[in-house]
Amino acid sequence: MNLQYIKEDKCTICGCDVIIKEYIELDVCNKLKYREHCQGGRWEHRMFACGQELSYIPNFNKTTLSDYGKCTNNKEYKMQLQKRKDFINKLKAFIKDTDDNVDDKFKYNVLENIKYLT
Numbered sequence: 001m002n003l004q005y006i007k008e009d010k011c012t013i014c015g016c017d018v019i020i021k022e023y024i025e026l027d028v029c030n031k032l033k034y035r036e037h038c039q040g041g042r043w044e045h046r047m048f049a050c051g052q053e054l055s056y057i058p059n060f061n062k063t064t065l066s067d068y069g070k071c072t073n074n075k076e077y078k079m080q081l082q083k084r085k086d087f088i089n090k091l092k093a094f095i096k097d098t099d100d101n102v103d104d105k106f107k108y109n110v111l112e113n114i115k116y117l118t
């Protein structure tokens with residue numbers, strides 16, 4: 001695909017150059033046309049094998065790191081994921097060990113739904 005605005009062909013964090021997905025957002029009313037900003041430019045996206053997605057947002061007139069696809073080689077991101085995992089484990093232990101007057105079925109439901117937290 002020929003992206004006009006995203007020039008980076010490597011992940012800006014780890015240097016991964018394997019592109020696994022690219023796309024240009026389509027116009028909601030006319031799927032045969034690209035979505036265009038009223039002052040020019042279009043929304044482009046490029047994702048690398050490491051998981052990082054770059055997005056060009058015409059409102060800001062620059063390419064940014066997407067919040068939806070994060071580089072799995074990013075040390076800060078790995079640390080954030082580990083902290084979240086530790087927190088979830090503490091939360092699960094608290095729910096299992098609490099001796100409040102909460103029935104086991106409710107505890108089970110809460111524990112089952114924790115997996116939806118990210």
Ligand SMILES: [Zn+2]
Nearest residue numbers: 011014050071
């Ligand atoms: Zn990367």
